[in-house]
Amino acid sequence: MTSPQIEIQLIAAVVAIACAIPGVFLVLRKMALISDAISHSILPGIVLGFFITHDLNSPLLIVLAAITGVITVILVEAIQRTGLVKEDTAIGLVFPALFSIGVILIAKNANDVHLDVDAVLLGELAFAPFDRLLMGGVDMGPKSLWIMGSILLIIIALLLLFYKELKVSTFDIGLSSALGISPMIMHYGLMSVSSVTVVGAFDAVGAILVVALMIAPAATAYLLTSDLKKMLLLSVFFAIFSAIAGYWMANILDASISGSMTTMLGIVFLLVYLFAPQKGLIAVLYRQQQQRTEVSLLTFLLHLNNHSETEERHINHLQEHINWQKVRSKTVLNLALKNNMIEIDENIVSLTEKGKEFTDLALEYIITNKDEKIEPMKDDFFLFRG
Amino acid sequence: MFSLGFINIPVLAGKYMKNKKIAIQVDDLTVAYNYKPVLWDIDLHVPEGVLMAIVGPNGAGKSTLIKAILGILDPIAGSVCIYGKPYEKQRKLVAYVPQKGSVDWDFPTTALDVVMMGTYGQLGWIKRPGVKEKKASLEALEKVGMLAFKNRQISQLSGGQQQRVFLARALVQNAAIYFMDEPFQGVDATTEIAIINILKELRKAGKTVVVVHHDLQTVPEYFDWVTFLNVKKIATGPVKEIFNDDNLTKTYGINYKVAVNK
Numbered sequence: 001m002t003s004p005q006i007e008i009q010l011i012a013a014v015v016a017i018a019c020a021i022p023g024v025f026l027v028l029r030k031m032a033l034i035s036d037a038i039s040h041s042i043l044p045g046i047v048l049g050f051f052i053t054h055d056l057n058s059p060l061l062i063v064l065a066a067i068t069g070v071i072t073v074i075l076v077e078a079i080q081r082t083g084l085v086k087e088d089t090a091i092g093l094v095f096p097a098l099f100s101i102g103v104i105l106i107a108k109n110a111n112d113v114h115l116d117v118d119a120v121l122l123g124e125l126a127f128a129p130f131d132r133l134l135m136g137g138v139d140m141g142p143k144s145l146w147i148m149g150s151i152l153l154i155i156i157a158l159l160l161l162f163y164k165e166l167k168v169s170t171f172d173i174g175l176s177s178a179l180g181i182s183p184m185i186m187h188y189g190l191m192s193v194s195s196v197t198v199v200g201a202f203d204a205v206g207a208i209l210v211v212a213l214m215i216a217p218a219a220t221a222y223l224l225t226s227d228l229k230k231m232l233l234l235s236v237f238f239a240i241f242s243a244i245a246g247y248w249m250a251n252i253l254d255a256s257i258s259g260s261m262t263t264m265l266g267i268v269f270l271l272v273y274l275f276a277p278q279k280g281l282i283a284v285l286y287r288q289q290q291q292r293t294e295v296s297l298l299t300f301l302l303h304l305n306n307h308s309e310t311e312e313r314h315i316n317h318l319q320e321h322i323n324w325q326k327v328r329s330k331t332v333l334n335l336a337l338k339n340n341m342i343e344i345d346e347n348i349v350s351l352t353e354k355g356k357e358f359t360d361l362a363l364e365y366i367i368t369n370k371d372e373k374i375e376p377m378k379d380d381f382f383l384f385r386g
Numbered sequence: 387m388f389s390l391g392f393i394n395i396p397v398l399a400g401k402y403m404k405n406k407k408i409a410i411q412v413d414d415l416t417v418a419y420n421y422k423p424v425l426w427d428i429d430l431h432v433p434e435g436v437l438m439a440i441v442g443p444n445g446a447g448k449s450t451l452i453k454a455i456l457g458i459l460d461p462i463a464g465s466v467c468i469y470g471k472p473y474e475k476q477r478k479l480v481a482y483v484p485q486k487g488s489v490d491w492d493f494p495t496t497a498l499d500v501v502m503m504g505t506y507g508q509l510g511w512i513k514r515p516g517v518k519e520k521k522a523s524l525e526a527l528e529k530v531g532m533l534a535f536k537n538r539q540i541s542q543l544s545g546g547q548q549q550r551v552f553l554a555r556a557l558v559q560n561a562a563i564y565f566m567d568e569p570f571q572g573v574d575a576t577t578e579i580a581i582i583n584i585l586k587e588l589r590k591a592g593k594t595v596v597v598v599h600h601d602l603q604t605v606p607e608y609f610d611w612v613t614f615l616n617v618k619k620i621a622t623g624p625v626k627e628i629f630n631d632d633n634l635t636k637t638y639g640i641n642y643k644v645a646v647n648k
């Protein structure tokens with residue numbers, strides 16, 4: 001690897017982590033759309049900052065753009081509060097308006113300077129290593145690495161300090177407010193951090209990848225865990241993985257780096273969406289199938305429990321009695337046999353000790369709805385997992 | 387002190403009030419959403435140590451009243467006092483159970499973690515919960531019969547279990563006043579009894595408990611104090627004295643019997 005290659009991957013990884021962390025909270029607050037809105041509507045802030053400083057990496061740009069980002073959020077909420085439109089509509093009204101103000105500003109004034117909409121929206125990671133930070137003539141490394149590195153450190157510090165506040169204000173606004181942990185402060189804090197991150201990442205990777213980096217890793221991690229800390233760690237992992245893998249994909253295919261990273265984020269999400277052990281599509285379908293079988297099993301066991309007369313329990317009669325098709329009866333019969341719940345003696349089916357116990361427990365559960373009764377059975381039976 | 391008590395006794399409801407402090411005092415409270423008032427000029431004095439039901443039809447403003455008392459919503463007029471001081475100064479005296487539907491139960495967290503959130507108020511900003519908070523949370527879970535589920539993800543709990551977890555979270559707040567918004571919503575009979583027993587225990591310990599309640603039939607059995615609310619306050623006082631047809635009609639309209647027997 002050449003040194004620019006290493007630097008590009010380093011920048012990509014730092015940007016990815018910085019986006020993924022606030023992204024987790026945006027996804028949990030169902031505000032994924034807001035990050036999209038911010039990433040577009042900060043344009044006028046960037047343009048204004050650029051006119052003043054003529055430097056795309058100036059801190060003033062970040063500050064102005066972050067302010068525009070927060071203004072976006074305030075406008076969206078003000079429109080929403082009128083009660084005339086829903087949140088998504090409000091977002092749809094605000095960000096094109098602000099974005100177009102930015103575009104008009106560029107068109108009117110930026111003819112003589114290098115700032116075009118494409119560059120702002122798409123960004124180009126490949127060029128990032130060539131913009132160096134020089135201090136007293138000494139090369140300190142790529143500028144964007146310094147900017148994003150600082151933003152990342154701030155994000156990590158804020159996360160460590162306010163983890164509990166972020167958690168409670170995301171989960172339960174009412175309690176949070178009653179406890180004196182102002183959800184307003186947390187909300188605008190998160191919005192400011194997101195805006196700063198988006199702006200900082202903008203120049204390096206472009207708006208589209210920024211939004212993808214904020215949302216996709218968090219959405220992917222959400223499918224894999226039911227623990228907020230693990231969700232944060234997994235998001236960071238997926239973000240880094242997609243960034244690095246995306247870089248190499250671009251390298252091999254000779255394609256746009258940002259585009260490849262976005263594609264990689266999509267691929268990772270799709271794979272997890274299909275194969276996640278609990279919430280994945282395949283697992284869900286499998287579970288539904290299992291549940292159907294287990295309801296049948298229970299019906300069958302209850303039938304046996306309710307009838308002592310042998311003609312009700314004759315293997316050939318079961319079919320018509322419980323009114324099932326052949327295949328289903330066979331599956332259920334096999335399942336019950338495999339679990340030692342029934343025994344078949346001269347074609348007469350009867351419950352074993354274990355089958356009886358199971359049926360009694362299940363009955364008690366159905367009647368009392370007391371979960372602790374079936375706690376030990378839960379691992380074996382999908383049916384009771386709720 | 388003495389003269390204050392003397393004045394209060396005849397104003398509030400007779401013999402029940404003897405030597406009782408006012409735990410919650412609401413004066414001239416008006417609350418609006420988008421400048422449209424949903425609570426008009428509410429006056430409410432709740433004495434310490436009662437188990438009070440707030441009843442009223444859907445949309446009467448019951449949840450709004452609690453949120454305004456807890457400073458979650460800013461009223462457009464009026465004031466609230468908790469033991470004589472503004473809520474902001476008395477946060478640690480108050481525990482709150484919001485309506486179950488107000489949170490996202492798919493949030494990635496466990497039952498124990500949710501209960502721990504009850505300790506965040508005592509901790510204040512930045513400080514993290516430690517061993518002490520964890521122990522208190524486990525005890526609260528045990529109290530509501532949910533210890534076995536402490537590591538269960540909250541979406542994997544039944545409605546009744548979720549409600550118990552919320553109750554445990556309020557218990558761990560270790561407050562003097564408990565506000566509960568429809569704690570019996572979507573729970574089975576066993577859980578309902580378990581919850582009401584815990585609430586009665588709290589009252590026995592001298593706590594004040596305010597519950598938004600829907601089942602009018604059980605009001606006399608569960609509560610000793612009641613507030614009728616429908617945008618305006620209809621009546622408030624001891625169940626024995628004011629839980630009658632007259633107030634029910636005023637609150638629910640002539641069809642209140644349907645509501646009672648539903």
Ligand SMILES: Nc1ncnc2c1ncn2[C@@H]1O[C@H](COP(=O)(O)OP(=O)(O)O)[C@@H](O)[C@H]1O
Nearest residue numbers: 419420424442443444445446447448449450451
């Ligand atoms: N966030 C809100 N924005 C606008 N109106 C609201 C909001 N929350 C509640 N309302 C309205 O205020 C009234 C009272 O609501 P609420 O306090 O939830 O009633 P209750 O708890 O008695 O069912 C209802 O008419 C409801 O539609």
Ligand SMILES: [Mg+2]
Nearest residue numbers: 448449450485
């Ligand atoms: Mg309500």
